C-alpha cells in the first residue's frame with residue numbers, strides 16, 4: 001500500500017494534466033463543429049480563428065468549452081473516451097464471446113504478443129550466444145562488439161521496411177517472421193551488453209580460485225561466470241522484452257498488415273479514428289507492463305532461490 | 314571410507330617447497346617492477362611458515378608463484394618435487410585468499426563442495442568431506458546458510474574449509490585474517506594452530522602482524538621491498554603446544570623483537 005500511493009499520486013497527476021489539456025487541444029474543432037450546427041462563435045469563421053490563440057478562444061467562448069470533451073474525432077481524446085473505447089474493444093467484446101474477432105483489441109494484442117515472444121526468444125538467444133562468444137574469444141571481442149554497436153545506430157524505422165521486403169523475397173513473410181526478426185534485432189543488443197558485463201563480473205580472485213583447482217573453461221562458465229551473470233541477465237531481459245515489443249509494433253506498421261497492435265495504430269491513423277489509436281497505444285503499454293512485471297517476478301523468485309536477493313540488497 | 318590422512322610428502326629430507334634464486338619482474342607501464350629478486354627458500358613438510366614484510370615486498374607474489382598463478386621470470390621452484398603447474402594438477406595445495414571469496418549464490422556447504430565438484434569427487438564422498446571439514450572449522454550446522462548470513466570470521470573459516478576439502482598437503486594462506494578484528498583473529502589463530510597440529514599439513518601464511526607470525530610459525534620469513542627479497546629466516550624455538558598466553562613469555566617477546574629488527578633492517582636498506 002505504501003508503495004502504491006506514490007504511483008497512484010503520479011497517475012492522478014498525469015490524468016489531471018491530460019484532462020486539462022483536452023480543452024485547448026480540441027477547442028478549434030469543437031468551435032468549427034458548433035459553428036456548423038448554428039451556434040454563435042466568436043470570432044466567426046474557421047480562418048479568422050486561426051489567428052487567435054486557443055487560450056483566447058476558450059476565454060471568448062466559455063459556454064462551448066465543454067464541447068471539447070465530447071468530440072467524436074478529437075485531437076486529444078479524454079481519458080474517459082479512451083477508457084470507453086478500450087472497454088468496448090476488449091472486455092465488452094470478450095463478454096460477447098467475440099474476443100478473437102478482427103475488431104477486438106485482444107485479438108490484435110495476441111498477434112503482437114506472439115511475434116514479441118518469438119522475437120524475444122530469438123534476440124535473447126543471439127544476445128547470450130554473442131556475449132559468450134565475446135567473453136571467451138578475443139577475436140569475437142574485437143570483431144563482434146563494434147558491429148553490435150553499429151547495428152544499433154541504424155534507426156529501426158529505416159530498417160523495418162527493408163527486412164519486410166527481403167523477407168517476402170525469401171518467401172518467409174508468413175506467420176510474423178519479419179516482425180519477429182525486427183523485434184529480435186531490437187532485443188538482442190541490451191541482452192548482449194548486459195550479459196557481457198555479467199559474464200565478466202567475477203573478480204580476479206574468484207577466477208584465480210578456480211585456477212587453483214585446475215578447473216576447465218567450461219567448469220568456469222557453468223560454476224562461476226553464468227551464475228554470476230544472472231542478476232545482469234534479468235536486468236537486460238526486462239529492457240529486452242520492452243524493446244522486442246516496440247520492435248514488433250514497428251514491424252507491424254509498414255506492412256500493410258491488418259493484424260497486430262501496430263497495424264491497428266496505422267489503420268486508426270489512415271481512417272482518422274484517433275480513439276482506436278489511443279486504445280491500441282494503451283493496450284501496448286499494458287502489454288509491456290505485464291511482460292516486464294512477469295520478468296520482474298521471475299527475477300525475484302530466481303534470485304531468492306539463488307540466495308542473491310538479500311545479498312544484493 | 315575417507316579417513317585417509319594426508320601423508321606429508323617428503324616428510325624429512327627433501328623439502329616440500331624449494332625455491333632457488335627465484336626472480337619475478339613485472340613489466341608495467343612505469344617500467345619493470347622487481348617483485349621477487351633472488352629468493353631462495355626451502356620449506357620442509359609439516360612446517361608452518363609465515364611471510365612478513367612491508368606492503369609490496371612480494372609476499373603475495375611468492376605465494377602465487379608456488380600456486381602457479383604467476384610465472385617466475387628466473388630461478389627454479391619446485392613443489393613436492395614437481396613444477397608448480399604439475400603440483401597444482403596433483404592437487405598439492407589449497408589456497409585461501411585474503412577475502413573469503415565465497416560464491417554468494419552457493420550455500421556454505423555447496424561453497425565448500427566447489428573444489429570437490431570440479432575435481433569430480435562422487436556425490437556421497439563430497440557430502441562426507443564437506444561435513445568433516447566444516448566440523449574442523451567449527452561450522453557444523455551452517456551448511457544450508459548463504460554466505461551473507463555469516464559473519465566475516467565465519468566466512469573466512471568457510472573458505473579455509475573449502476581449501477581443506479580436497480586434502481591438499483599444502484595450505485597457502487594470503488592474509489586470511491587481515492580484515493578481521495583482534496579477538497576473532499586470536500580465536501581463528503588458535504583454531505588454525507590446532508588444525509595444523511592435527512593434520513600435519515605444510516602451511517605458508519602471509520601476514521602483516523608480528524605477534525600473529527610469531528605465535529603461529531615454526532619458521533618466519535622476513536621480506537623487504539624494492540626489490541622484493543628475503544632478508545631473514547628465523548626458526549622458531551617455541552614448542553608446538555602454544556596456548557594464547559605464550560605471547561607473554563620472554564621467548565616469544567625475544568622472537569617478536571628479532572622479527573621487528575629484521576623488518577627495520579629491511580627498511581634501512583633503502
Ligand SMILES: Nc1ncnc2c1ncn2[C@@H]1O[C@H](COP(=O)(O)OP(=O)(O)OP(=O)(O)O)[C@@H](O)[C@H]1O
Nearest residue numbers: 339341346348367368369370371372373374375541
Ligand atoms: N600483476 C602485476 N602486475 C604488475 N605489478 C605487480 C603485479 N602483481 C604485483 N605487482 C607488484 O609487485 C610487487 C609485489 O607485490 P605483492 O602483491 O607480491 O606484494 P605483497 O608483499 O603481497 O604486498 P601486500 O602486503 O600489500 O599484500 C608490488 O610492487 C606490486 O605492485
Ligand SMILES: [Mg+2]
Nearest residue numbers: 372373374487
Ligand atoms: Mg599481498
